[in-house]
Amino acid sequence: MTGQTLTPSSCGALRIEQLVKQYRPGQPVLKSISFAVQGTGLTSIIGPSGTGKSTLIRCINRLVDPTSGKIMLQADGQAVDMAQLKGADLRRARRRIGMVFQEYNLVERLTVMENVLTGRLGYLSAWRAWRRKFDEADIQQAFELLQVVGLATFASQRADALSGGQRQRVGIARALMQQPALLLADEPTSSLDPKTSVEIIQLLHEQGVRRGIPVMVNIHDVELARRYSSRIIGMTGGHVVFDGAPGELTDEHLNTIYGGRAWLN
Structure with a gap:
């Protein structure tokens, strides 16, 4: 810096x-x-x-x-x-610093995959970010994170078609795409x-331990x-x-x- x-x-x-x-x-x-x-x-x-x-x-x-x-x-x-x-x-x-929001903060008209990939925008040049031109490695990582959060089969669905718990899982995957400290x-x-709340907190806990953050x-x-x-x-x-x-x-x-x-x- x-x-x-x-x-x-x-x-x-x-x-x-x-x-x-x-x-x-x-x-x-x-x-x-x-x-x-x-x-x-x-x-x-x-x-x-x-x-x-x-x-x-x-x-x-x-x-x-x-x-x-x-x-x-x-x-x-x-x-x-x-x-x-x-x-x-x-x-x-x-x-x-990855951030998971109360109200999800997803781009509703974008697909689940596109929302997860936005976690990499901070690492792209302004031109590539505007075009949303991601490396193949970023796309592969996004697919892997969707598997981690249990949404691999939802990659092509629009965010506005998801339940609240699914949206929060997308938000977690997006935050993890940043490779946060x-x-x-x-x-x-x-x-x-209550059931979904337990699953979300458990997911956050597990990912923190798994990634050492x-x-x-x-x-x-x-x-x-x-x-x-x-x-x-x-x-x-x-x-x-x-x-x-x-x-x-x-x-x-x-x-x-x-x-x-x-x-x-």
């Missing part, structure tokens, strides 16, 4: 330091968030609506610009501060039925987070109030995170 010196880092795939985001002056949504994500495994972020979970995920990949703090991403043995990047440097760094998912199960998921289902996460981060009021293994998450912690006790019964 130009414009910023990259230095070797041994601090893990992601390190966040004193991250602050405020949409209005004096009203921060994220209040000096700090933590590190190292190695593989699924990290679930839990907390009530409006506490900053989605803002945190979107700050990490710069869909939202942070107000202050550092977002140190490690990829290919080097670390860069995502919070400071601009222009071409930012675009190059972002292609190493970090995979993020913003409430990927919020529109899905960390996965961070913003999720409302606490029991699902406990089942598949190696780590849970609990947020409330823009602060991290719990950070530990699923087995360490007690009812008292949940009371602190969500407030009240009636929902625990």
